[in-house]
Amino acid sequence: MGDVSKAAKVDLVVVGGGLVGLMAALKLSHATRTKGLTLGLVAPKTGSSDPRTTAMLMPSINMLEELEVWDAIKPRTAPLKTMRLIDGSKRLVRAPVTDFRSSEMDLEAFGYNVPNADMITLLEEKIADINSIVRFDGRVEEALCETGKVTLKLDDGTFVESQLAVAADGRNSILRDCAGIDVKKWSYPQTALVLTFKHSLPHDHVSAEFHTETGPFTQVPLPAKPDAPNRSSLVWVATPEEAQNFLNWKTNKLEQYIENKLQSCFGKIEIKTDLHDIPLSGMTAKSFGQNGVALVGESGHVFPPIGAQGFNLGLRDVSELAKLIDHKDLASNTLLANYTRKRSTDVALRTAGVDVMNRSLLTDFLPVQIARTMGISALGNISWLRKLAMHSGLGNGLSGALPSPASLMEKGQAAVNRSR
Numbered sequence: 001m002g003d004v005s006k007a008a009k010v011d012l013v014v015v016g017g018g019l020v021g022l023m024a025a026l027k028l029s030h031a032t033r034t035k036g037l038t039l040g041l042v043a044p045k046t047g048s049s050d051p052r053t054t055a056m057l058m059p060s061i062n063m064l065e066e067l068e069v070w071d072a073i074k075p076r077t078a079p080l081k082t083m084r085l086i087d088g089s090k091r092l093v094r095a096p097v098t099d100f101r102s103s104e105m106d107l108e109a110f111g112y113n114v115p116n117a118d119m120i121t122l123l124e125e126k127i128a129d130i131n132s133i134v135r136f137d138g139r140v141e142e143a144l145c146e147t148g149k150v151t152l153k154l155d156d157g158t159f160v161e162s163q164l165a166v167a168a169d170g171r172n173s174i175l176r177d178c179a180g181i182d183v184k185k186w187s188y189p190q191t192a193l194v195l196t197f198k199h200s201l202p203h204d205h206v207s208a209e210f211h212t213e214t215g216p217f218t219q220v221p222l223p224a225k226p227d228a229p230n231r232s233s234l235v236w237v238a239t240p241e242e243a244q245n246f247l248n249w250k251t252n253k254l255e256q257y258i259e260n261k262l263q264s265c266f267g268k269i270e271i272k273t274d275l276h277d278i279p280l281s282g283m284t285a286k287s288f289g290q291n292g293v294a295l296v297g298e299s300g301h302v303f304p305p306i307g308a309q310g311f312n313l314g315l316r317d318v319s320e321l322a323k324l325i326d327h328k329d330l331a332s333n334t335l336l337a338n339y340t341r342k343r344s345t346d347v348a349l350r351t352a353g354v355d356v357m358n359r360s361l362l363t364d365f366l367p368v369q370i371a372r373t374m375g376i377s378a379l380g381n382i383s384w385l386r387k388l389a390m391h392s393g394l395g396n397g398l399s400g401a402l403p404s405p406a407s408l409m410e411k412g413q414a415a416v417n418r419s420r
């Protein structure tokens with residue numbers, strides 16, 4: 001690895017400047033300041049060209065508020081007040097249109113949609129104002145990982161040494177390999193296509209997810225711009241062959257296709273960005289931390305973009321890690337073992353949920369189509385099931401959505417009284 005004697009020393013280092021890495025640096029800067037620890041961030045300052053937008057759910061918004069960045073980010077977001085599921089397939093059995101309204105949960109919005117590039121710029125600005133974060137602008141080229149000591153060699157020749165490294169370096173994480181963490185990987189016969197577009201009719205803060213035979217076709221509202229009062233982003237999943245085809249289409253042909261797919265709900269479409277393709281795959285790490293490395297975000301889990309889960313799940317990793325760092329010694333074996341234990345169920349449940357939803361869209365097997373249709377119909381009609389789904393979809397887990405035994409007894413007693 002070379003001469004590490006002049007390595008810069010920090011107690012904790014975050015590697016990766018994507019959305020999760022920057023949020024991790026901000027969150028951990030609070031935790032480390034209260035414990036008197038030093039924090040490094042290794043992330044090349046390249047300016048983001050990430051074409052995606054991210055729907056952030058309320059627990060993520062709460063974290064942004066707590067980190068005092070929400071006021072700067074909010075004007076760049078659009079609130080998501082209604083989530084609409086539309087069966088856009090041509091199958092024999094189709095589900096009815098189902099709306100979930102945030103007002104049913106007494107919420108102003110389910111979440112907020114933000115362009116990734118805008119959010120990365122704003123988070124970078126906030127980080128630059130925090131003196132306690134030591135910034136290294138390079139990329140990690142080589143790493144040595146053991147409990148209590150991680151040594152990084154950056155591409156500009158700098159060495160960084162730390163007791164614990166937080167791997168936010170994405171799905172091909174160099175730190176995950178360094179820690180010897182194995183992964184389970186799988187692929188989908190799908191490619192995500194993303195773009196943003198202007199439309200003639202207002203979105204009214206509705207996000208519409210059209211379920212098609214090849215995967216979801218999802219419009220998500222964006223905030224108005226002076227030249228585009230009605231704007232949305234589109235994430236649309238197609239087969240790799242179809243995706244290749246679409247990439248070669250002329251803009252006006254693509255605009256007409258999108259307008260038809262969206263059943264003209266948003267009026268005339270004008271595409272505002274290039275069409276980007278992202279092949280879909282899945283991955284789960286077999287441990288979320290060992291040998292001095294904790295995995296957060298896509299270094300630990302990857303799945304298709306259905307139901308706005310990936311980034312939100314990544315922030316729950318960050319939140320759990322921050323709690324453990326508050327209470328445990330960074331170099332202790334138990335910190336990473338506890339972290340893995342605490343994150344495993346949440347990651348497994350979200351990964352399985354998204355996988356089942358995605359595969360049920362792809363299948364031609366009639367019983368699965370009927371089950372999916374009945375599931376969506378039930379969500380539309382049964383109020384407690386709707387609330388349970390909304391609560392769980394918001395990243396709150398299931399328990400808070402279920403009525404407590406006391407409230408059930410109260411309701412039962414009220415029903416008995418009414419029948420007397």
Ligand SMILES: Cc1cc2nc3c(=O)[nH]c(=O)nc-3n(C[C@H](O)[C@H](O)[C@H](O)COP(=O)(O)OP(=O)(O)OC[C@H]3O[C@@H](n4cnc5c(N)ncnc54)[C@H](O)[C@@H]3O)c2cc1C
Nearest residue numbers: 016018019020055139140169170297298305308310311312
């Ligand atoms: C089309 C699409 C739409 C999505 N929409 C949503 C949504 O609406 N809501 C939601 O919650 N999730 C969504 N997701 C998922 C979400 O985008 C990801 O979960 C999230 O962006 C992952 O962030 P990350 O920081 O972990 O990884 P990344 O964004 O991949 O960032 C990793 C960073 O690490 C850096 N890096 C890599 N290697 C090194 C190295 N050796 N040294 C230093 N730095 C390194 C990279 O340059 C990069 O900046 C979507 C995903 C897709 C594909």
